[in-house]
Amino acid sequence: MPLGTWALPSPQEVRGSFVPSETYILSREGQVLQRLRTDRQVRRGQWVALSDVSPALRLALVVSEDQRFYAHSGVDWKAVSAAAWANLWHSKTRGASTITMQLAGLLDEDWRASSQGRSVGQKLGQALAATQLERNWRKDEILEAYLNLLPFRGELVGVDALSRTLFGKAPHGLDDVESAITAALVRGPNAGAEVVAQRACGVWQALQAQLHAEQPGGRDCSMVQWRTAQALRARLWPATEGIAPHWAQRVWAEVRAAQPPEPEGGLRSTLSAPIQRLALASVQRHLRELQGRHVEDAAVVVLDNQSAQVLAWVGSSGSLSQAGEVDGVLAWRQPGSTLKPFLYAQALDERRLTAASLLEDSAAQIATPTGLYIPQNYDRRFKGWVSTRLALAASLNVPAVRTLVMVTPDAFFLQLRRLGLPLRESAGFYGYSLALGSAEVPLLHLTNAYRALANGGRYTAVAPAWSAAAAPEEALQAVSPQAAFVVGDILADAQARAATFGLDSVLGTRFWTAVKTGTSKDMRDNWAVGWSQHYTVGVWVGNASGAAMHGVSGSSGAAPIWADIMAGLHAQKPSSAPAAPAGVQRQRVRFVSANPGQTLEPAREEWFLEGTQSAVFAISKEAVSAGAVMSSDTYHIENEHRQAKAATEKSTSPWRARIAQPVSGTVLALDPDIPPQHQRLQLQAHPAGPAEMTQTQSRSLRWQLVTHQPQQVLRREIGRGNRVEWLPWPGRHRLELRDATGRLHDSVELEVRGAGARE
Numbered sequence: 001m002p003l004g005t006w007a008l009p010s011p012q013e014v015r016g017s018f019v020p021s022e023t024y025i026l027s028r029e030g031q032v033l034q035r036l037r038t039d040r041q042v043r044r045g046q047w048v049a050l051s052d053v054s055p056a057l058r059l060a061l062v063v064s065e066d067q068r069f070y071a072h073s074g075v076d077w078k079a080v081s082a083a084a085w086a087n088l089w090h091s092k093t094r095g096a097s098t099i100t101m102q103l104a105g106l107l108d109e110d111w112r113a114s115s116q117g118r119s120v121g122q123k124l125g126q127a128l129a130a131t132q133l134e135r136n137w138r139k140d141e142i143l144e145a146y147l148n149l150l151p152f153r154g155e156l157v158g159v160d161a162l163s164r165t166l167f168g169k170a171p172h173g174l175d176d177v178e179s180a181i182t183a184a185l186v187r188g189p190n191a192g193a194e195v196v197a198q199r200a201c202g203v204w205q206a207l208q209a210q211l212h213a214e215q216p217g218g219r220d221c222s223m224v225q226w227r228t229a230q231a232l233r234a235r236l237w238p239a240t241e242g243i244a245p246h247w248a249q250r251v252w253a254e255v256r257a258a259q260p261p262e263p264e265g266g267l268r269s270t271l272s273a274p275i276q277r278l279a280l281a282s283v284q285r286h287l288r289e290l291q292g293r294h295v296e297d298a299a300v301v302v303l304d305n306q307s308a309q310v311l312a313w314v315g316s317s318g319s320l321s322q323a324g325e326v327d328g329v330l331a332w333r334q335p336g337s338t339l340k341p342f343l344y345a346q347a348l349d350e351r352r353l354t355a356a357s358l359l360e361d362s363a364a365q366i367a368t369p370t371g372l373y374i375p376q377n378y379d380r381r382f383k384g385w386v387s388t389r390l391a392l393a394a395s396l397n398v399p400a401v402r403t404l405v406m407v408t409p410d411a412f413f414l415q416l417r418r419l420g421l422p423l424r425e426s427a428g429f430y431g432y433s434l435a436l437g438s439a440e441v442p443l444l445h446l447t448n449a450y451r452a453l454a455n456g457g458r459y460t461a462v463a464p465a466w467s468a469a470a471a472p473e474e475a476l477q478a479v480s481p482q483a484a485f486v487v488g489d490i491l492a493d494a495q496a497r498a499a500t501f502g503l504d505s506v507l508g509t510r511f512w513t514a515v516k517t518g519t520s521k522d523m524r525d526n527w528a529v530g531w532s533q534h535y536t537v538g539v540w541v542g543n544a545s546g547a548a549m550h551g552v553s554g555s556s557g558a559a560p561i562w563a564d565i566m567a568g569l570h571a572q573k574p575s576s577a578p579a580a581p582a583g584v585q586r587q588r589v590r591f592v593s594a595n596p597g598q599t600l601e602p603a604r605e606e607w608f609l610e611g612t613q614s615a616v617f618a619i620s621k622e623a624v625s626a627g628a629v630m631s632s633d634t635y636h637i638e639n640e641h642r643q644a645k646a647a648t649e650k651s652t653s654p655w656r657a658r659i660a661q662p663v664s665g666t667v668l669a670l671d672p673d674i675p676p677q678h679q680r681l682q683l684q685a686h687p688a689g690p691a692e693m694t695q696t697q698s699r700s701l702r703w704q705l706v707t708h709q710p711q712q713v714l715r716r717e718i719g720r721g722n723r724v725e726w727l728p729w730p731g732r733h734r735l736e737l738r739d740a741t742g743r744l745h746d747s748v749e750l751e752v753r754g755a756g757a758r759e
Helices: 011-017 055-065 077-088 099-107 120-136 139-149 159-166 176-187 193-212 222-233 245-258 273-289 336-349 388-393 397-407 409-418 427-436 443-454 481-491 494-501 558-569 621-625 635-643 695-700
Strands: 022-026 032-037 240-242 297-304 310-314 358-361 365-368 371-373 384-387 514-519 525-531 535-542 584-592 604-609 616-618 629-631 657-661 666-669 681-687 702-709 712-720 723-726 731-738 744-753
Touching (some): 032 245, 245 310, 273 558, 336 427, 388 494, 397 409, 409 427, 443 514, 443 535, 514 558
Antiparallel strands (some): 022 032, 358 384, 514 525, 525 535, 657 681
16 A cells, blocks of 8 residues: 555645745735736645635535535445446446545645546545545545645636636635536536536536526526636736736845745735835826826835835836836936936035035037037026036036036046946946936936935945845945035025926925936936935836937926825925034125126025135136136136135135146056156146245145045045156046145046056
8 A cells, every 4th residue: 555545644734835826025014015926837826715715616516526525435435336337338427536536636646647547556545545534634624625726727726716817706706607617627627618618507507406406407508608608718817916016026036036935924025005005196196197298107216214125116107008017116217417416416525616616507518539518408598607506406407517527427437336326338438428317227226326315425225125124234435424415405405496496396395305306318217316304215207118208307297206205205204404414514605796796696504514615706707708618628627717716805816726747638658667766757736827836835735646446436645745756556547736725726637557666
C-alpha cells in the first residue's frame, strides 16, 4: 500500500498551503489599495469558506457529481456496482468517483487520472484515501476544499476565480443557472460551449426538480444555453484592480527583490489610502476641466518630509488616458523651470549671488563652442534689472541662464547628481540649457530633490515601498541649510512671484508652502513641485505620447492639482514657516538705479547668508551701456561688475582684480620627461580698473582651485598675492581669485592633461 494513502493532510494544512494568484497591496492603514495578479501560471482567487458559497452551487454540485455525498463514507458502492454492471453490458453511465475520491486525487497526484484514465491500483488507492478522508474530515470540510482546489476552465482553479471571471461576482452570489453552468464544467472543464450548455441544462433541470418537487426534464433550457454561451466568452476579472496600479507594481518588484515572507492578508505599504484617493480624484477632476486642450495624462507623488515615505502615487489618469499603463511618476520628462531653485541655491552657497543681487533680464546672446545660445522668457518679454528673489519667484529664464554661466554647467550638473537626479547625459551635452530644464528626469526623483530643500538641504533616497520599519539611510548635505532656507523663503513669497503669476495665483495657499512651476518646450510637460512643513508634492501634467498641449502651462495644468492636494493634506493640519537656521541674517535693503528717479524694486527686508549682506544694491552706468553679446568664459566677470555691491553712504567703491594669466579655456599638457619644477604655471592678477593695485590689496588676494569629482567638489587654496606659481594637476578645474573677505573677483576654467607630477 503506498504510504501516500496514510499521509493525507489535515484541512488546516490544505488551507495553509493554498496560495492565491492574487496579491493584495494594502495601505499603511490596512485598507486594500490594489489587487495584483502575481502568478501567471494559474488563476486562483482567495480561499472561500463553504458558508460563503451559494446554496444553489452546493446543491448543484451534489446533484451533478455525488448524489449520495452526505450518505456514503467516501466510496459510493451503489454507484460502483452500477458502473461495473454498465461496463459489463457496454452501456454508458456516469462515473462512480465521489466528491471525496476526487478531492483525494486533488490532494495527491498518485490518485489523479492521467490521459489514459486511472489504473486499477490507482482506483483502489483513491478509494482507500477517500475512506481515510471521511474518517478525519467533516463533510463540510471536504466540500469546501473540493470547491477551492477544483480546476475549472483553462487556467481557472477554484470557485472564487471561476465565479469572478465568468460571472463577475463572488461565489455567494451565484444563482441556480450560474451554479448549473459551474457544475457542468466539473466533468469537462474545457469542453465546447454546446457540450457545456447541454450538461448545464441537465443539471439545472435536476436542480429545479429538487427545489420544486417536480419531474426532471420538464423545463425549457433555451435561457440556460444562452447564458452558458455568454459566460464562456466572458473575462470579467481583470488582472489588477484598485486605486494604485503603478504603486502595486513597485511594491511587488521590491518584495520580489528582497524575498521576505509574504504576510497573510496582503502586503502593507507606506501609501496612505485617504491621500491616494485625494490625489487620484484631483487628477481626474482637473483633467476633465482641461478637455479640449489636448491633454489626457497626469501623475502625482506625495512624500513625507521626515521619513521619505511615499504617501500617494498616481501614475496616470486611468480611464481618461490612452496610455494608462505608463507610469508618469517614473517616466523621463523635461522638468522646465523646476531645476532653477537648485541652481540659485548653488549660486548662494558659492557666494556668487545673494537674494538681493541684481541680474539683468534682457536679450542675451551667449557664445558657446557650438554657436550662440539665445535664451528667451516664457512670455517673450524682458523686465530689465531684477533681484535674484524676483528672478526665481517669477521664473525668469534669462537671469537663470546668466546665473548658470557663473556657476558653470559642469558644477551645476554635479549638484543635481548630489540631489539624486539621474541625469543620463553629460554636462557638456546639455550646456547652458540645463538652467531651463533640458535634462529629462522622473517626477519621483525631482520631488525627492525638493524634499531635500524642505529638510534644510539634506538628501536621502525615497524610503522602501513595502516596509515602514526600514532604517533611514544617512543624509547627504547636498545644499547648505542657509541656502535651502533662503530659496524656500523665495518660493513661498507671493509678492515676488506676482510679476509673472499675479497676486491671485492658485499657488497661494492659506498656510505656508514653497512651490515652483515649470513648462517644457512646446508645452509638452508642465509641473508644479513644492513642499509644506510636513509634505512634498510633485505634479506632472502632459501626454504620455509626448504630444504638445494646447495653451496649458504649469500654472494652469499642474498647479491647480498641486494646490488642491495641498489643501486636502492641510485641511486639519497646520503648516508653519521654517525657523531661520544659524548662519543667515535679515537686513533691510534698497535698490538704486543708474537712472535718477527710477526705482528698480521697493526697499524690503531680505535674508542673507552670513557675510554676504549689504544695505544698497545699485547699477552703474557702465553696466547699463554694456553690450549684450559676451562669451560664456567671461560673462560671469561682466555680470559681477554689473552687480557689484554699491557701498553704503559712508563707504567708497570696492576695488576689483582680474586674472590676467591663464586665460579661460586654457588647456595644459604635462610632459612626463620634463622635471615637475620646470612645469609650474605662473598665475597673474591685474587690477580691473585704471588704478594701480596697492601692496595691501595684492597681499589680500587668494587663489583657489575648484575641482569637481564624482561625489564631491574639492576646493583648496594654492597661493596668495598677485603672482603665484602653481604645479598643475590633471583634471578640469576652475581657478578663482578672491580677496581676504571671500569676495570673488574673477574666475577662469582650465584643463590639465597628462600624468600628474607630485610635489
